[in-house]
Amino acid sequence: xxxxxxxxxxxxxxxxxxxxxxxxxxxxASGGAEGVPALDHVxxxxxxxxxxxxxxxxxxxxxxxxxxxxxxxxxxxxxxxHYSEANYVAMTSGQFTRCEQKDGLAASCHxxxxxxxxxxxxxxxxxxxxxxxxPAPCFLVNAGGDATGNHYAAKxxxxxxxxxxxxxxxxxxxxxxxxxxGGAFCRATNIPAGSASVPNDMSVFNDALxxxxxxxxxxxxxxxxxxxxEDAHDNCKPAGNPITQFDDFLAREVPLIQNYINxxxxxxxxxxxxxxxxxxxxxxxxxxGGNVAFAAWGPQVHPAVYPGGxxxxxxxxxxxxxxxxxxxPTFSYLGGAGNPATMxxxxxxS
Numbered sequence: 001x002x003x004x005x006x007x008x009x010x011x012x013x014x015x016x017x018x019x020x021x022x023x024x025x026x027x028x029a030s031g032g033a034e035g036v037p038a039l040d041h042v043x044x045x046x047x048x049x050x051x052x053x054x055x056x057x058x059x060x061x062x063x064x065x066x067x068x069x070x071x072x073x074x075x076x077x078x079x080x081x082h083y084s085e086a087n088y089v090a091m092t093s094g095q096f097t098r099c100e101q102k103d104g105l106a107a108s109c110h111x112x113x114x115x116x117x118x119x120x121x122x123x124x125x126x127x128x129x130x131x132x133x134x135p136a137p138c139f140l141v142n143a144g145g146d147a148t149g150n151h152y153a154a155k156x157x158x159x160x161x162x163x164x165x166x167x168x169x170x171x172x173x174x175x176x177x178x179x180x181x182g183g184a185f186c187r188a189t190n191i192p193a194g195s196a197s198v199p200n201d202m203s204v205f206n207d208a209l210x211x212x213x214x215x216x217x218x219x220x221x222x223x224x225x226x227x228x229x230e231d232a233h234d235n236c237k238p239a240g241n242p243i244t245q246f247d248d249f250l251a252r253e254v255p256l257i258q259n260y261i262n263x264x265x266x267x268x269x270x271x272x273x274x275x276x277x278x279x280x281x282x283x284x285x286x287x288x289g290g291n292v293a294f295a296a297w298g299p300q301v302h303p304a305v306y307p308g309g310x311x312x313x314x315x316x317x318x319x320x321x322x323x324x325x326x327x328x329p330t331f332s333y334l335g336g337a338g339n340p341a342t343m344x345x346x347x348x349x350s
Contacts, residue, residue, distance in 0.1 A: 031325025
């Protein structure tokens, strides 16, 4: 299958400016550049297929009525392209392939490219992907279904598509062991958020947030992936509205994350993989993924509505690179200083 890659031309960042005197820097955090403070205990929740203009108080009362007023809310934030898989890969590696744009299987679309997970591990930072309804760690294929409330979609799990963090060891080659699971390194860092036999179960993740005995630890970077009945992708019973189902997920999980952040420091980001704006199948033009919501919450954030930008998923990646001190990047991504589609999100901080 074709591996045509869509990426922006890389230009090294001219300078990494250390931030001094930033309020509430998390304990143990290192990094900070380009106006982004040092980050730690970052939680990212990604919803599905929702344009910013589709959100209203009827279908998203928690997101708009509770989280938005307490957050930095970007109104000029865009997904990278269509469809889902390409956006998740773009958010974590600054590029995507035609295979990934078509939501191909991990076995067909995996790449030996640099990525955020790899860079975090090489820098000594921890990461965990918490996937709701995933039947086993680092599960490479879809499982469950809407009728049983446990529809896991592998295309929403970007770690699976990178050889360096899917194999047996960091930096290893992509592993196809015939068991529908990735290698040992991936199985340790890409785990079910709860039981796949219980509808919409996040109990493992919730226990981790509460520090329950025997629960996995919370990492420096945490990608929280709802199943397709809770991420606004599918129309599952009983709610009957995909956006409302995601809003209900946020109303249940966000207060638990906020409680953890209040005790440990950290940052919560809620966004969507793509909107509903139509675009050509191989679209790479900036903005073709649609205008989507982006909320950032935490003690380092100044809550307000921010109309600046435009920002993209590449801006998101660059912001995390800056916050974790991963500049200069170890992989080609984003374009240089002044590229409006790839500038870090640096206006929102206290």
